[in-house]
Amino acid sequence: MNRPSVAVFCVALFLYASGCAWTVQGGDAGEFMTLAVEGGVAHPPGYPLFVVALKLFGYLPFGNAAFKASLAASVFAATALALLQDSVQRLTGKPLAGIAAAVALGLSPTFWRYATVAEVFAAGAFTAMLVVNVAARIEGGWRGWRPALALGLAVATGIANHHTVILLAPLALYAWWTCLEHRVRDTAVCAAGQLVGFALYGVLMVPGGAWRWGDTGTLDGLIHHFLRRDYGTFDLALSELELAWWEHPLHFLERLPLLELFGIHALLAALGVVVCIRMRRGFGVALLATVVLAGPVFLSQFNVPASGMGLVVAHRFTILPIALLCVFAGVGWGLALERLRLARLAAWRWLPWLLLPLAGAQAQLHRDVGNHAGWTVLEDYVLNTLTVVEPNAVVILASDNFFFGGLYAQQVLGVRPDVVLLHPRMVNYGWYREHLASNHADFVVYDTIPETVEAYVTTRPVYLSREHLSRPGLVSRIPPAYPESGVLMRVQGAQRLPTPPQVEAQMDEAMAGMVFRSEVQSLRQAEDSWESWALYEYAGAWMTLADAYDAGGDTESAARCRRRAQAFTWWDEEG
Numbered sequence: 001m002n003r004p005s006v007a008v009f010c011v012a013l014f015l016y017a018s019g020c021a022w023t024v025q026g027g028d029a030g031e032f033m034t035l036a037v038e039g040g041v042a043h044p045p046g047y048p049l050f051v052v053a054l055k056l057f058g059y060l061p062f063g064n065a066a067f068k069a070s071l072a073a074s075v076f077a078a079t080a081l082a083l084l085q086d087s088v089q090r091l092t093g094k095p096l097a098g099i100a101a102a103v104a105l106g107l108s109p110t111f112w113r114y115a116t117v118a119e120v121f122a123a124g125a126f127t128a129m130l131v132v133n134v135a136a137r138i139e140g141g142w143r144g145w146r147p148a149l150a151l152g153l154a155v156a157t158g159i160a161n162h163h164t165v166i167l168l169a170p171l172a173l174y175a176w177w178t179c180l181e182h183r184v185r186d187t188a189v190c191a192a193g194q195l196v197g198f199a200l201y202g203v204l205m206v207p208g209g210a211w212r213w214g215d216t217g218t219l220d221g222l223i224h225h226f227l228r229r230d231y232g233t234f235d236l237a238l239s240e241l242e243l244a245w246w247e248h249p250l251h252f253l254e255r256l257p258l259l260e261l262f263g264i265h266a267l268l269a270a271l272g273v274v275v276c277i278r279m280r281r282g283f284g285v286a287l288l289a290t291v292v293l294a295g296p297v298f299l300s301q302f303n304v305p306a307s308g309m310g311l312v313v314a315h316r317f318t319i320l321p322i323a324l325l326c327v328f329a330g331v332g333w334g335l336a337l338e339r340l341r342l343a344r345l346a347a348w349r350w351l352p353w354l355l356l357p358l359a360g361a362q363a364q365l366h367r368d369v370g371n372h373a374g375w376t377v378l379e380d381y382v383l384n385t386l387t388v389v390e391p392n393a394v395v396i397l398a399s400d401n402f403f404f405g406g407l408y409a410q411q412v413l414g415v416r417p418d419v420v421l422l423h424p425r426m427v428n429y430g431w432y433r434e435h436l437a438s439n440h441a442d443f444v445v446y447d448t449i450p451e452t453v454e455a456y457v458t459t460r461p462v463y464l465s466r467e468h469l470s471r472p473g474l475v476s477r478i479p480p481a482y483p484e485s486g487v488l489m490r491v492q493g494a495q496r497l498p499t500p501p502q503v504e505a506q507m508d509e510a511m512a513g514m515v516f517r518s519e520v521q522s523l524r525q526a527e528d529s530w531e532s533w534a535l536y537e538y539a540g541a542w543m544t545l546a547d548a549y550d551a552g553g554d555t556e557s558a559a560r561c562r563r564r565a566q567a568f569t570w571w572d573e574e575g
Contacts, residue, residue, distance in 0.1 A: 026530025152193020
């Protein structure tokens with residue numbers, strides 16, 4: 001590493017650490033934050049590299065559990081930027097070009113967001129930039145078994161983190177072929193380095209932990225987990241949705257030029273592609289092929305909706321192609337700097353100072369998306385939910401977003417361990433049934449939501465996420481439900497439903513005691529975050545009550561409830 005790359009690391013770490021989450025966040029963050037404290041096994045493929053890092057950061061003498069786990073992601077992100085700077089400097093000979101590339105990636109809204117929260121995607125960017133760095137060194141003439149080993153170890157960090165490392169194959173294969181001096185020896189050394197990544201999965205077999213996804217105590221179970229068979233190995237999520245192949249790639253290409261790469265970086269990335277292919281043909285073609293594979297080709301296989309929460313899921317996976325494109329952007333910056341220098345233009349001397357306001361403008365534009373320090377929306381929702389439900393309640397949630405948030409609240413914060421938080425898509429897994437039995441000895445798991453509701457509605461309070469009621473086949477098979485406390489639907493059973501005024505009075509009383517520490521500041525913050533979807537739960541409760549008033553002919557009260565709903569999701573006119 002050179003001095004500019006060290007400076008990039010320090011500045012980036014300061015930026016990200018100051019914006020790290022101090023509360024549980026959406027997506028998979030709640031699961032990882034829980035593992036950082038309690039240990040266990042994450043969802044497939046298990047992410048042993050990131051989980052080990054979480055445990056190490058858990059020993060820090062400052063910060064709470066959420067902050068320490070998020071800081072681990074920040075360190076991976078800052079290291080990725082340092083590697084990017086060093087790689088571009090090696091390719092162009094221009095330190096400032098490397099710094100500009102680091103600015104382009106580091107202030108990209110999607111990268112910034114996942115640099116401040118406990119998710120695996122910053123670690124994925126670290127792997128990509130590590131492979132790029134080794135490839136850049138090989139492009140500079142590094143040959144023999146040492147670069148082969150370095151390449152193998154770089155790939156190993158991806159093997160031990162996320163299967164998307166396979167998308168780096170074009171660049172990794174080019175680097176491997178270029179560095180060979182003794183084909184058999186160097187290939188064997190490279191393969192040996194990669195085996196370290198597989199070996200790290202052995203930590204998943206260590207017993208213990210408050211949350212263990214799957215049965216990884218046996219070799220068969222470990223292989224099952226590594227291959228992601230719970231999802232379907234080649235599927236992104238548990239979904240049978242079929243999309244046109246171009247929907248997600250088109251959305252990515254629409255966001256890329258102005259939003260992710262802030263215009264000027266996109267233009268220079270296009271220039272960098274031409275420069276790389278003309279001056280470093282093998283490296284340029286391999287890197288471009290990697291971008292295409294990790295971007296449009298991979299995105300075309302997604303089986304999540306190309307709207308709403310599905311886009312939030314998809315955005316995480318665009319970090320890899322964005323990071324690779326920033327290498328091209330750095331090369332483009334290098335050519336621009338060289339041309340200005342040769343032309344003896346005054347801009348050459350002022351360009352470093354012009355980069356500062358450019359970075360400032362980019363940071364100001366994306367700060368509300370990237371900064372998680374005061375972003376408490378999901379934790380507020382989880383705590384509000386667990387506070388208002390009755391003792392020994394059964395709460396049937398609709399997504400990982402809320403389930404992992406609840407897992408963190410119960411296991412780390414110790415809030416309402418008596419409540420059964422049920423994930424309906426996991427009930428067919430034997431390991432999940434064992435998890436529930438170990439935490440709730442008097443709770444028997446049933447295969448479907450209707451069976452669970454029928455079994456417990458007369459003996460325990462049963463609550464549903466409102467999202468379940470949007471499924472006509474489900475609504476017809478369960479007793480009537482009404483919005484209770486403004487967060488969940490209470491299944492009433494054989495008792496008579498309360499009247500809309502009674503429900504509204506109860507909701508007002510309950511919500512007066514709830515905590516709302518932060519709110520959505522911008523449209524992009526609402527659309528690009530997992531956590532803002534919790535606000536639809538509040539809004540949905542008031543919309544359901546409004547429909548009940550409408551059914552009774554009380555349009556004035558219905559309009560009042562709709563205004564209450566709109567206050568939670570002001571950015572969405574359709575609500």
